[in-house]
Amino acid sequence: MSLKKSILKITAAAVVSATAGAATAEVLFWSTQAKPVEEAQAMREQVLAGAGDVDYQPNDGGPWLTRLNAELQAGSGSIGVLGALHGDFSAMDPADLVDLDGVAMSASDTFNELAKLGTDNMQYIPWMQASYIMAASKKALPYLPEGADIDALTYDQLIEWAGNIKEATGEAKFGFPAGPKGLKHRFFQGYLYPSYTDGVVRTFASDAAVTAWEKMRELWAVTNPASTNFSFLQEQLLNGDAWIAFDHTSRLAGAFNERPDDFVAFPAPAGPTGRGFMPVIAGVAIPRTAPDMEASKAVVAHMLKPETQLATLRATNFFPVVDVELPGDLPPAVQAAGSAVAKMSGSADANPGLLPAGLGALGGEFSQLYTETFERIVLGGQDIRMVLDQHKERLQDIMNESGAPCWAPDAASDGPCPVE
Amino acid sequence: MSTAATDMPGNTRKAGRYVYIAAVVLLCAWVIVPLYFLLINTLSSPEAVNSFPKSFIPEFDLGSLSFFANFAGMLTALKNSIIVAGLTMIMSIAIGAPAGYALSRFDFPGKELFRMLILLTRAFPLPLLALPLAVMFIRTGLDDTAFGLALVHTTLAVPFAVLITFSLFSGIPIELEEAAWTLGCTRLTAFTKVVLPLILPGITASAIFAFVISWNEVFAAAVLTIENRTLTAFLLQNLDTSPLHLKFAGGFILVVPALIFIFAVRKYLFAMWGIANR
Numbered sequence: 003m004s005l006k007k008s009i010l011k012i013t014a015a016a017v018v019s020a021t022a023g024a025a026t027a028e029v030l031f032w033s034t035q036a037k038p039v040e041e042a043q044a045m046r047e048q049v050l051a052g053a054g055d056v057d058y059q060p061n062d063g064g065p066w067l068t069r070l071n072a073e074l075q076a077g078s079g080s081i082g083v084l085g086a087l088h089g090d091f092s093a094m095d096p097a098d099l100v101d102l103d104g105v106a107m108s109a110s111d112t113f114n115e116l117a118k119l120g121t122d123n124m125q126y127i128p129w130m131q132a133s134y135i136m137a138a139s140k141k142a143l144p145y146l147p148e149g150a151d152i153d154a155l156t157y158d159q160l161i162e163w164a165g166n167i168k169e170a171t172g173e174a175k176f177g178f179p180a181g182p183k184g185l186k187h188r189f190f191q192g193y194l195y196p197s198y199t200d201g202v203v204r205t206f207a208s209d210a211a212v213t214a215w216e217k218m219r220e221l222w223a224v225t226n227p228a229s230t231n232f233s234f235l236q237e238q239l240l241n242g243d244a245w246i247a248f249d250h251t252s253r254l255a256g257a258f259n260e261r262p263d264d265f266v267a268f269p270a271p272a273g274p275t276g277r278g279f280m281p282v283i284a285g286v287a288i289p290r291t292a293p294d295m296e297a298s299k300a301v302v303a304h305m306l307k308p309e310t311q312l313a314t315l316r317a318t319n320f321f322p323v324v325d326v327e328l329p330g331d332l333p334p335a336v337q338a339a340g341s342a343v344a345k346m347s348g349s350a351d352a353n354p355g356l357l358p359a360g361l362g363a364l365g366g367e368f369s370q371l372y373t374e375t376f377e378r379i380v381l382g383g384q385d386i387r388m389v390l391d392q393h394k395e396r397l398q399d400i401m402n403e404s405g406a407p408c409w410a411p412d413a414a415s416d417g418p419c420p421v422e
Numbered sequence: 423m424s425t426a427a428t429d430m431p432g433n434t435r436k437a438g439r440y441v442y443i444a445a446v447v448l449l450c451a452w453v454i455v456p457l458y459f460l461l462i463n464t465l466s467s468p469e470a471v472n473s474f475p476k477s478f479i480p481e482f483d484l485g486s487l488s489f490f491a492n493f494a495g496m497l498t499a500l501k502n503s504i505i506v507a508g509l510t511m512i513m514s515i516a517i518g519a520p521a522g523y524a525l526s527r528f529d530f531p532g533k534e535l536f537r538m539l540i541l542l543t544r545a546f547p548l549p550l551l552a553l554p555l556a557v558m559f560i561r562t563g564l565d566d567t568a569f570g571l572a573l574v575h576t577t578l579a580v581p582f583a584v585l586i587t588f589s590l591f592s593g594i595p596i597e598l599e600e601a602a603w604t605l606g607c608t609r610l611t612a613f614t615k616v617v618l619p620l621i622l623p624g625i626t627a628s629a630i631f632a633f634v635i636s637w638n639e640v641f642a643a644a645v646l647t648i649e650n651r652t653l654t655a656f657l658l659q660n661l662d663t664s665p666l667h668l669k670f671a672g673g674f675i676l677v678v679p680a681l682i683f684i685f686a687v688r689k690y691l692f693a694m695w696g697i698a699n700r
Contacts, residue, residue, distance in 0.1 A: 030648060038664040039493065039657075039672065046494055057649070062659045064549055065644035072556030072645065079560065080648055183662070237666055240472040256665050260468060 028057040029297045033085030034066050035130075035284050036318045044317030053304040054297065056083075063090070070289060074098050079291040082298040084126075088283040091126045092119055093363045099125045100288040105299050106306035108323035113283055116359060126285035129305055130320035132251045133281050134188060135342040137235070137258070137267050142167055142175065142245035153345050155271040157197065157217050164224035164246055176225040177244025180376075181233035185250055187369040190376060192280025193248075194218060196355045197273030201412040203419045206397050207390040214273070215379050215386045222380045230381070239265060250282065251343070252319040255335035262334035269346035276353030278411070279346050283357060284320060353411055360406030368400055397421050460677065463670035471667040486671035499656035500679065502568055503637060506652055509572035510579055510636035511629045517576065518583025519625060523613075525584070526591035537588075540581045548578075552645045559646060566648050574642045579632035586628040590621045630687055637680050653679075 036045045037060040050056045061069075066086070073079025084091075084099075091099070101123040108114055108128035119125040138152075145166040146152060150159045164176040180186045191202050198214035199205035226232075226244055236256035238244035247254065248270065257265050270279050286305050292298045304310055311322035312329070319335055321343070328340065347354060361368050375393050378384045401418045408419035463471050464487060465480035490496060524530075525537065555574060556565070564570035594617055602612035643655035653676065661672040 037660050039489070039660045039668050040664065042660055043489075043493060059648065059651075060660060061644060065552075065641060065655075065659070068549065068552050069556060069645045069648075072553055072560060075553075075557045076560035080566070234663065237472070240666075241474065 027294070027297075028055040029053075029082035029294065029301050030080050031056050031058045031083045031085060031301065032066060032070065032081040033058065033060045034063055034087065034090060035085050035320070036060055037062075041318050045314075049310060049313045049317050050301075050304075052310075053301050056301055066090075073291045074289060077291065078293075079289065080293060081289055082292045082294060083301045084287045084289060085129065085284065086287075088116055088126075088285060088357050088359075089365045091117075091285055091287060092359065092361065093365050094119075096121045096125045098290055100290055100292070100295070100298075101125070102127050102288065102299075102302065106303050108306070109325045110323060112356070113323060116283065116357070117285055120360060126287035127302055127306060128323045129284050129286045130311070130314055130318065131281050131283050131323055132320045132339075133279060133343050133346070134185070134192065134248065134250050134270065135254065135267055135339060135346065136270055137239060137247050137249070137254045137265055137338075139239060139242070139245045140264055140266060143266070145170060152266070152268045154349065155268070157221070157271045157273050160246075160271045161217070161220050161224060164221070167245060168224050174224050174226045175243075175245035176221065176229075177232055177235050177238045177247040177249075178222075178225050178229040179232055179235055179249050179253070180229045181231045183233035185233075185253070186376060187372045188250075188280060188282075189248060190372040191358065191369070192355045193270050193278045194273075196278025196280075196353050196411045197271070197275060200275035200353065201408075202355065202358075203397065203401060203408060204412045204415075204422045206421050207394040208422065210274070211390060212386050215375075215390075217273075218376070218380055251335075251339040255319040255333075255339070258335035258338045259333050262338075265338070267338035267342035269342055269349060272349075272351050276351045277346065277349050278353045278355055280355045280357065282320075283323075355411050356409045358406075359409050361400070361404045362406075364400050364404045368397075371397055371400070394421050457677070457681075460670060460674050463667065464674040466667065466670075468665065468667040471670060486667045487674075489668065490671055490675055495651070495656060496653075496675075499651050499653040502647070502650050503653040503679070505568045506572045506575060506643075507633045507636040509568060510575040511632045513572060513576040514579035514583040514632040515587075515625060515629050518580050518628065519587045521580075521584045522587025522589075523591050525588045527596065537585075540584050543577055544581055548639075548641045552642055555642070556645050565646065566650055568647075568650055571643055571646050571650075571652070572636070574646065575636040575639055576632075578639065579635045582631050582635070583628050586631070587621070587625065590624040591617070594620055626687060630684065633683065634680065 031050070033045075036042055036058075042058065042060050045058045045060075050058055067090075070081060070084065073081055096119045099119075103124050105124075106127050108117075110128065113128040113131070114124065117124050117126050117128050136155075142163070143152070145163060147159050147162040147166065150163065155163075160176075164174065167173075167175045178184075178186065178189070194214050194217075195202045195205065195211065198217065199208055199210040201208075205211055226238070228243065232238055232244070234253045234256075235244060235247035235249040236254050239247055239254070239257040240260060254267070258267065270277060272278075286302050288295065288298045288302065305314070306324055308322070308324055308326040311324055311326055315321055315328075315336055316333060319333075319339065321340065332340075346352065358365060358368055371393055375389055378389045379386050398421045401421065405418050407417065408415040412419060459476070462476065462478070462480045465482050465484070466477075467481065467483040467485060470477065470481060470483070521540075525533065559565040559570050564573070598616055598620075599609075599612045602616045603609070607615060638654060640654050640658050643652045644659060647655060657672050657676060661669050664672065
C-alpha cells in the first residue's frame with residue numbers, strides 16, 4: 003500500500019515539474035532548415051540573438067508537417083514562424099498561411115512570385131538561397147583531361163576526368179548523393195535534364211533524354227559504387243572516398259571549412275543544351291494559428307534584415323536573398339561556393355532552371371519519379387526507352403492532377419505542362 | 423592405453439571449453455566493440471574521426487563533447503527524457519501487471535481475443551496516429567507535457583508489460599496462493615505477501631523494457647512536445663545531418679544515460695534470466 007502511495011506521489015511530482023517551466027511568451031520558430039547541430043546552435047546564438055525571445059526548433063520533415071497540421075486542425079497552436087523550403091510550402095494550402103505582403107521582401111522578383119504560391123499575396127517570404135555545385139579534392143586536379151577548363155567543364159570531360167582517376171588509382175572516385183537522404187533527384191531535374199534536353203517535364207521521354215540517361219550510365223561507371231550510401235558528400239570528400247563530388251552547397255561546406263586548402267569548388271558541367279543549374283529557396287511563413295501574430299511578423303522582418311542575412315550565411319551557408327555587400331572575412335566554404343555559383347550563373351552557356359512549382363502535395367511524388375527512373379535505368383540496367391515510356395504516363399498524371407504549368411527551362415504552357 | 427583413454431575426454435572437454443570461451447568473447451565483442459568505437463570517436467578530433475585506419479587509443483580531444491555541453495537545452499531535454507521514461511515505466515506496470523495477473527489467473531470469455539488485441543496496439547505506425555493524437559492533446563491541454571507524452575509511450579509499452587507479466591504469473595503455481603488463503607490471507611494479502619516478492623525481479627525487467635521503449639521513441643516525442651522535448655527528440659533528428667564527429671559525440675550522449683540505468687538495475691535483469699542476484 004505504501005508502494006501505491008509512493009507511486010502516486012512520484013507521478014504527481016513528475017507531472018507538476020514537467021508542466022511548470024512551460025507557458026513562456028517565446029516565438030516558436032518551427033523549421034526544417036539549419037538542422038545540423040552546429041547550424042542550429044549558430045541560428046540560436048547569432049542569427050536570432052537580436053530578434054527577441056525566439057525558440058528555434060529544427061525538425062525532420064515528418065514531425066514538422068505532422069505538428070503543423072495538428073495545430074491547424076485543432077485551430078490553436080504554439081508555432082509562431084515556419085521555416086522551410088519552397089517545396090514544403092507549395093505542398094500546403096495557401097489559406098493556412100498568413101498573407102505577408104509588406105512585412106518584408108526579397109530582391110528577386112522571380113523568388114517573390116514563387117512565394118505567392120499561385121495566389122495574389124505573399125504566402126511566405128523568401129529567406130535564403132543556395133544551389134548545387136561541384137567540388138573536388140586537389141588530388142584529382144592532375145587527372146583533368148587535356149585542355150579542360152575546370153570552370154567550364156562538359157559532362158563528357160567530367161566522365162573522362164573521373165575515368166582517368168579510376169584508371170590511375172584503380173578506384174572510382176566520383177561521388178554522387180544517391181543515398182537515402184541524398185538529393186539526387188535535384189541533379190536530374192535541375193542539371194542533367196536541362197543540360198541535355200533543355201526541359202524537365204516536356205522533354206522527359208524525348209530522344210535527347212535517352213542520350214542524357216546514357217551519359218548518366220557512363221558517369222555511374224566511374225562513380226564510387228558506394229554512392230548509394232552517400233547523402234552528404236562533405237564526409238566522402240574529407241575521408242577520401244570521393245575526389246570529385248556533386249552536392250548541395252551546404253552539404254559540401256564542411257569539407258571547405260575543415261580543410262580549405264585541400265578542395266576546390268567549381269560550376270556544374272554543361273551538356274549540348276547548356277549548363278543547367280537550379281536554385282534552392284527557403285522561406286519563412288506564419289501559420290494562421292500563430293499565438294502572437296505581431297511577434298511572429300517581427301521575427302520574419304528580422305530574418306530579412308541585411309545583417310541577419312549575413313549572419314544566416316555564416317550559420318547555414320545559404321546565401322542572402324536581399325541586396326547586401328558580402329564582407330571579405332566569410333568562412334572558406336562560403337567563399338568557395340559563392341564564386342562557383344557566380345561562375346555558374348555568369349557562364350556564357352548558363353541554362354538556369356526553376357524549382358518545380360505548382361505541384362502542391364504531389365511534389366514528393368514528382369521527385370520520386372525521377373529517383374525511380376534513375377534506379378531502374380542506372381542501378382537496375384533496364385532499357386532506357388522502355389522505362390521512360392512507362393514513367394511518362396505517370397508524369398503526365400501528376401501534371402494533370404496538380405494542374406501545374408511548365409516552368410523554366412521548359413517552354414511555357416497553357417494549363418498543365420504536357421509531357422511530349 | 424590408459425593414458426590415451428583418459429586423454430580423449432580431456433581433449434574434448436578442453437575443446438568444449440575453447441568453444442565456450444570463444445563464444446563468450448564473440449558475444450562480448452559484439453556488444454562492446456561498437457560501444458568502444460563510439461567512445462574513441464567521441465574523444466577524437468574531427469580529423470581523426472574522418473581518417474582511416476582508426477587508432478585504438480582515444481586521443482582525449484574533448485572538442486565534440488564540449489560542443490554539446492554548450493548546446494542550449496541539453497540538460498532540460500535530459501531531465502524530460504528521464505521524467506517521461508520514468509512515468510512510462512510506472513504507468514505501464516500499473517496497467518500491465520494487473521492485466522497480466524487477470525489473464526493468467528482467471529478464465530473469462532474472449533480471453534484469447536483479448537491477448538491478440540493487446541498486441542494490435544503495436545500494429546498502427548506512430549506517424550499515422552501522431553496527427554489525431556496531437557490534435558486531441560492540443561484541445562485537451564495535454565499537449566507539450568511530459569505526462570501526455572508518457573501516456574503515448576505507455577500505450578506502446580503496455581503490450582509488452584502485459585505479456586511479460588502474464589508469463590511471469592503463469593510461472594507461479596496457483597497452489598502457492600491457495601495455501602496462503604488457507605492460512606488466513608485474503609486475495610490481496612496473498613498477492614502482496616507471496617506472489618509479488620516472487621515476481622518483483624520480472625516486473626522490474628519489464629519496467630526496464632518500458633523505460634527503453636520510451637527512451638528510444640522519437641516521432642511522437644518530436645510532434646507532441648515542444649518546450650519539454652525529450653533528449654532523443656531534441657538530438658536525434660538533428661544528428662543525422664550533422665558532421666561525423668558530432669554524430670559520434672551525440673550518439674554517445676544518447677547511449678550513456680541508458681547504459682548507466684541498465685547497469686544500475688542489472689541484477690533484476692539477470693534475475694529474470696534465472697541467474698540469481700550476482
